[in-house]
Amino acid sequence: MKNLTKIGGVTAVVAALALTACGGGGAAQGPEAAKGQDAGSDLAKLVSINAKDAKDLQPGGTVTLPLGNIGPDFNGFSNNGNSADNTALHRPIDQAGTWGCWNFDFDGTATPNKDFCEDVKSEVMDGKQTITIKVNEKASYNDGTPIDVKAFENTWNMLKGENKDIDIVSSGAYEFVESVKAGSSDKEVVVTTTQPIYPLDALFTGLIHPAVNTPEIFNEGFTGDLHPEWMAGPFKLDQYDSAAKTVTLAQNDKWWGTKPVLEKVVFRQLESSAAIAAFKNGEIDGVSANTITPYKQLDGSKDSEIRRGQRLFAGGLNLNAQKAPMTDVAIRKAIFTAVDREALRKVRFNGLNWEETSSGSMMLLPFSKYYQDNYPVKETGAEAAKKVLTDAGYTANAAGIMEKDGVPAAFKISNFGDDPTTLAFAQTLQNQLKAGGMDVGIDQRASADFGKVLGSRDFFMSVSGYTVGADATDAVKQFYDSKTNENELGDAELDAEIKKLSTIADNDERNKAAMAVEKKHMEKYFSMGVVMNGPQISFVRTGLANYGPSLFKSLSQVPDWTTIGWEKK
Template sequence: MKKYLTISGVAIASALMLTACGGGTPSSGPEAQKAQSAGGDISKLISINEKDPKDLEQGGTLTLALGNIGPDFNGFSNVGNSSDNTALHRPIDGAGTWGCWNFDYDGTATPNKDFCEDVKSEIKNGKQTVTIKVNEKAAFNDGTPIDVKTFENTWKMLQGKNKDIDIVSSGAYEFVDSVKAGANDKEVIVTTTQPVYPLDALFTGLIHPKVNTPEIFNTGFSGNMHPEWMAGPFKVDAYDAAAKTVTMVPNDKWWGAKPVLSKVVFRQMEPSATIAAFKNGEIDATGGRTLTRYKQLEGTKDTDIRRGQRLFAGGLNLNAKRASLTDVAVRKAVFAAVDREAIRKVRFNGLNWEEESSGSMMLMPFSKNYQDNYPVKESGPEAASKILTEAGYAPNSTGIMEKDGKPVAFKITNFGDDPTSLATTQTLQKQLQAAGMDVGIDQKGDAEFGKIIGSREFDMTISGYTVGSDATDAVKQYYDSKTNENGLGDAELDAEIAKLSSIEDNAERNKAAMEVEKKHMAKYYSMGVVMNGPEIQFVRKGLANYGPSLFKSLSNVPDWTTIGWEKK
């Protein structure tokens, strides 16, 4: 399941993310860095100050900022599906966020032995049987064992049959035929109606058996974290809804590796507030992915700057259900009007980051299975105007293109108060206006991101999703007509998507997924990639095992049990 991200310089990116010592870098600017193309050296995109946990100071506090905390804490629902919510849950809910799987920097999945000690797959007569050996010690904080009932409930809540359950995507769960106990309740036997690949498409995240109705799933986490339904190395010590602060301490019920830190604090803050907070020592890390933030943060005493790749794809996020954007010709004209390179120059100005235009929402350009699927080859105001003219639009008395008395008019919702992010939005606005569209800006706070995006209260945003190492889940989430948030697609593409999970060969399956994306983009124009971008983290000197981590982390923390402070 891919998580929503803004392009702001402070939001902690989920799965797909982004060094210097002392007081920052010289005034000439950050060290030059390029995105990696297919086959590139991804080690250049990782920077975490890796240390053995046993060599670190035992104890200590880590304080981090998030753009929003709540109000909905169910990461499996559309309203709770955000990178900030995932980052908040990582330390306290490995069951809900990692589940059966761990991921290496390159995206390779292996069983997460804290929960699933072994996962085996067998194909017989075209049917698949997956046998999962669950850790005997695995249990939720309320004492409920993590066993076959957990896996059965996860399947039933996410399979998509009950349309009242507001899931993001049914993914591979719709192909699960049964979940039953084997020799005992800690042996889970999963059978499928067709083979499912990759295996980590199933049970990357587990749902407590008590979350078993649409009401609990959809609204039961509104303002309520339900820590009793979690399981992880830390536990919630305090949640202050008024102060928007969550404090965590080591979980005495955790059976896995014990964490180094004695306390973790997350605070909700607007981007501008995080700059002063970091410089004053109130928080221990913050993003510097825009020039404005970078220049304000550089020179901060006792600071490391850690740089890498942000695992993000997006920029053009259109709400095709809004009246102003229901016409595919308008959406196509938006794609054509955009000068992506010019937007990236504004966004990455001064950061010494170079990347070519990306053309996939599902894979990063350094993936060996990547292909450029961006659907428009000719761009600019004239190309966009031509598309609208051919669709029956013409300039009105004010120069705005309109059809049947309805002008092409909509707003771009911008989140947060970062000047570079606003300048990026204004650049896009001007490009669209040059093509004869009446485009305004709807300014919102960072804390409103989850609610507005989850409830689809926008025309267009410069936002996108995290990017995984395999396209199989993403192609269904984004392009299946029954699943994607715009409801765009058709039976032919849906049939192609349904076949993907049964293709065992990784290269063949991803190639097929890429072809689906190519066809969908060229027909429906709902999401387009303007940028991937760097991950740049300003980090308090001495913090170990934190920073840009590619697929090993959704929040710059590869492992919450190993993060800690170097001995002084």
């Protein structure tokens, strides 16, 4: 879970409109977060959590939060389970699986998570690296299995990418690990590498229980089953109602770390319209209002306040290059060319008091000092898109649709959820692509279908994207390495550049090199396009403390699950 936006070192896929454990209602906090920030800006403007000391909060109580989808695959390390909603669900109950060795500050700075890894040391000699990890003596899974060298070794074995039957999202830096062995005891883990790995938090930000050790268990064992016995966190699973799509959590008496303030946490699967009604009725304690329809409906809700910040999101144009006609790079380039990104953002952010310039990176937000605009098309518009297709051998048929060898440039845009603005965004995109000579429909799906559709690659093009971290090293491998990216697009030259990246100790130099790889890949393959980043606007029940837009400290808007709670009345 790099930068707390990932699980097991990969970025999580996100719908364009996500309910992910957010907040939301009345007097606005963080009013300066009305625009996307640029490099060197004050990131505190993008954080709004009503920070309180845990000792000053009311002990006990319940928080109820919405998710766009709960399950059916609860393995966040797999493609089918790799979603922001799944990550948010696991945060309070499985810090071993989602935080592991590392904690992160709001700006993305990593430090050892002492609940699991009390100390992490690195030494490089003769081009090889030795990482020594001192594991907390008390750390253990809910079933009593110690968290020790066996968990670290199994994490490496499952994620290093050698066994192609294991449906991992990306091997990340694990493919550069040579061995994981015990040091002076099983609680001292000694990791040796084939080449240096930077940053160190590219490894073991999420640990896999030793029992999850076959492709069958990894790929299929979590369907409909959270397996709480293989978790470790301040809360535990109390009840999972698969029919009602509700998960209830209680304090975990086996947790050795700080005791949480709350007594209970409830997650409910809700479409956006249902979440709005539930918040107004007092049934849930937070909800996103990242488009104008929910914002207007929620504005003025009783006992609520608004918390604003930056959403850790990049995307809008998620293309499935393995599904015809998206297999043709000319089609993909024509899509990038036909799109009017400014017009799409106006639809998306209409009425929200939010401004941002065109973002051009899937890996970093514009406020990062490492950021550069890598969007691969400069001349855009309908005629420019038609020229791309014409140059590739397409001609207009009787209906005006560009086709080649009798096959038209025809596909659908998958849109998720029932938010009107999100649909309007998809329809505007549809019209832009139609003007560019493409026959484009809309495949409307429920929010609950998001993980299944994206995980099984059952789409042509999706209005979705990925969470964004503070460092591009892991993301560049996930998105652009030909052996690991979902579109299987890339080449040996770029793969070699990506492999070299993790050996660069200097953060500036490494991220600059990552940006260069993204620029080359986008210009050649056109697989993912950034239309927007966007705000995180949350309506939150008045009195809820330590919850809200948190930048890199927490994708799920809970910086620390042991401190979230209610102010004393």
